[in-house]
Amino acid sequence: MPLFTISAEDALRQLDTFDTVIDARSENEYAEDHLPGAVNWPTLDNQQRHDIGTLYKQVNAFEAKKRGGALAARNIAAHIEREVIDKPKDWKPLTYCWRGGKRSGSLSLILSEIGFRVTIIEGGYKAFRAALLLDIPRLAPMFDWRVVCGTTGSGKTRLLQALQAAGAQVLDLEALANHRSSVLGAIPGVAQPTQKEFDTRIWDALRRFDPKRPVYVESESKKVGNVAVPAALIEAMRAGPCLNLLLPDEERVALLLEDYDFFVQDGEAFCERLDALTELKGKQVVDGWKQAVRSGHIEEVVRDLLLTHYDPVYRQSMARNFKQFGSAQDIQPKDRSVAAMQALAQELVADGA
Structure with missing residues (x-):
């Protein structure tokens, strides 16, 4: 033949x-x-x-x-x-x-x-x-992007997973990148894909979406760990309507302690990751956090990280980069639990939000 x-x-x-x-x-x-x-x-x-x-x-x-x-x-x-x-x-x-x-x-x-x-x-x-x-820039603008926003620890990933389980179309960039998209976001023992493989994973996801239905995505920055999100996709995402996920501070702290349990179990690994913030926060502040972690006060450190570092940086970034963030629809689950996120996801899918 x-x-x-x-x-x-x-x-x-x-x-x-x-x-x-x-x-x-x-x-x-x-x-x-x-x-x-x-x-x-x-x-x-x-x-x-x-x-x-x-x-x-x-x-x-x-x-x-x-x-x-x-x-x-x-x-x-x-x-x-x-x-x-x-x-x-x-x-x-x-x-x-x-x-x-x-x-x-x-x-x-x-x-x-x-x-x-x-x-x-x-x-x-x-x-x-x-x-x-060349195909990614063709595909990215085709979709009705719904951007899930929310401060660190508000449960954006849990909501995306719940949306996917509810039958919605979801582009989970952090899952594709094997990274939680922050300076502390590397997952121990899990390597990130190469940039080429990340691009291929994104293209493979995009080509399977139905342009007639919304696609939910998290309000990511241009890089997820060491890999970059294609510029055309970032541009399309940042033009889409936003959903602002709200969760009380205590719930956010508890959620992060659950999702980053490997740092709770290995305080020294947490301290090593905190070193990455020295240039931004100063050696004295970082050393104070590390001392608190080693003294068993990790919850206090997580709360301080949220309120003094992540929240201000996030709000500035959202206001600067996402065109419709100012008119975002506030959404609030009952609590941080998977069941609460599932209930919220079902509401969003039913409402077409």
Whole structure:
């Protein structure tokens, strides 16, 4: 069966029409970013790719291609034995590698000779990423954004989760970024995605939304931890109507102690994170917080952080960046509990707010 090719732009639109998306690059390339749902079948693994590249530079291209061809043939055979033997004849895979198509081309040629209808992305991952970056500015303005605002600890993430459970469309940027979007927001033991993977996660979420229904999103800043939100998305979000989530200070403190329990359990880790505020608040203030944490008064520190640091910064940022914050609709759950957030979410969905 002949090989088929598809442009990166068409691959964006038709991605879900293929049975399997196969990334033929090395493990490290795949880990940095890959097409949504893609599986990794390296034509050359990390070490082999390094070795063949060295041979290419130090000897010549012909010797490198011979050695690379032998390695690729063995790897492709292993992939077929492991993954393809049980595939039906009408299985339709989409393949890609970095750019030139040699690694995906080798795999695709053998699969097509078996009799499968194989499609290769022209220009590979590099072309797909370029098309994706152009597609985000097209998608972002299409939606009716409802921006969930609220001071730190007011339960914005809990409300977004409740909205999603209630059937609403939600873009949870913090979940996509593996970060809680503040100087203390890194999640212990959980790495953030690369910028490329974050962009891909956002695009994959946007393409699935229905423009006829509202999309709820938190009032994020331009960066969530170490990754940046695409400029077109930030612009679209900041133009949308705002919902101002209100929760009493004591409830906010209690919520943060629940959500950041890892800091409650590990005071020294909390103290290390507080060091990041030294430049803003001064060494004397931060040292005072750290001493209080080590003395078991973490609740007092959290309250002070909210009232003297997070709240003033947040209010200034909202007034400056979100066009409709001044006319935001106030919304208030009964308390910080998941059940209260679920009840509020159901009200919002029913009212179309």
